Amino acid sequence: MTLTQFNLWIAEIRNDRTRGASELARRSLELLAEAARSLPATDAVELRERLLALAVALSAARPSMTPIQNLLRRWRETLQSSAAPNLAGARCLAAEQAELLMAASRRAVAECAAHTAELLGPGRTVLTHSLSSTVVEACRLLKDTGLRMIITESRPLGEGRQLAERLSAWNVPTTYITDAQMGLFVAQVDAVLVGADSVLADGTVINKAGTYPLALAARDQGVPFYVCCERFKWRALDDPPPELEEMAPAELDTPNWPGVTVRNVYFDLTPARLVSAWIAETGVRWPDVGP
């Protein structure tokens, strides 16, 4: 592989609008494993330096996506702390570490979904917004237990359509609504369940725009609001809040009105006070109750 090839991969990660943060983090690790195996280098030290630089460039491609930051930082740490005897050994070690982290990420999603399914229990009606692979996996686990779903289209790109397709294939009775109808339908459900692109150390949830008003409506209607995501999505106390990525206004498909600015911020922040529980691979975390 060449640096040109790797730059194309970075562009692939940067422009991906269909895969969630966890999937893109695993894809990034896959690309780093491939780079570890085939990037030109004269010795182990040069290889490590070049791989570290690639990992930094990949991380920067999606600044809002904490799992990419966390998993790639973890990978860089293992690279820095390990000493391979030679170039071949260094290639093997770096690729293997990337694959171990991919497996850990997959396992975390599966365990997180299992805890989510257990918390929800059978026969529930659940509303979700946008598309989270952890929510999809929880739906798969519950699909034969009488689960009913209400899902939003999730403008501008309509990730809800992919979810509708999946739920339809699993015969889960599903209601599909515009984002604007969320307040109307939240009163009809047993729980709201969303994934997260990232969670701040204080429990603030960064997820697809629309999550915050949905959480407000859930609270107002007395409906529990659950957030399920693996620990790789949690940011450390000293991490700065991630930038809220803004995508091309063209995704809204509007004419060009002079003086009108079209905004397309993908994420909003839901304060921890609106979250009924956070579900991770380690289990369910309920809000701290004050003294």
Added chain:
Amino acid sequence: MTLTQFNLWIAEIRNDRTRGASELARRSLELLAEAARSLPATDAVELRERLLALAVALSAARPSMTPIQNLLRRWRETLQSSAAPNLAGARCLAAEQAELLMAASRRAVAECAAHTAELLGPGRTVLTHSLSSTVVEACRLLKDTGLRMIITESRPLGEGRQLAERLSAWNVPTTYITDAQMGLFVAQVDAVLVGADSVLADGTVINKAGTYPLALAARDQGVPFYVCCERFKWRALDDPPPELEEMAPAELDTPNWPGVTVRNVYFDLTPARLVSAWIAETGVRWPDVGP
């Protein structure tokens, strides 16, 4: 005119997705004035009976739209309480009454917009959802005072596009967002201002779906949430709550997924406790403060 013609007009009112409730109420009165002038009848009594039946049919075409109910009821009452000497006189009287009510409705909208502009004041940044002719008129009054607008696209039909066009023509600096971004942008404005399709006697606002989560976000961010609409949109204490109209799922333009029901409810209910003030042609009404 013939009954067939009139039935086409009823269908026009029923299928209109671009004009708001006040405009459609005036259009209904215009149709009734036309019917008063030209509907076949042998005498004044027969004419009155036929006109009353037409007014009832027109009212039923848009059950969620209170101004249609209120203005047409008012018109029916004047018909029932007035006695014309002959058929020609009855035609003239009925048409004239319809035109007087149209003028009263127009005046109410203009006065309501004037109170709204006065309450907002110059130099404000205001967020609105969907398209209200009263909000548009308030924007026109404020357009040269440093007004800035943030507007939502308003799925499924995108009424926000018409508003964007209008504001662009008036050189009002405008930000256009998806409905899902409302929670993100509400923190940036001085006030949220919406019209209403109807207001219940207790102050509950029936407006385009998405208004309720927007009101929640405004409250959560400490931003005033104003509702401007003329008194013809207020329902009496003994009126039953209007049906929330649901439109064709085809408007969401989805594939046909087996087991997936597409819902397209146009309106939601915003409880009075989330409203900072209701603005009508009679002035500004603040919430009652308890003892």
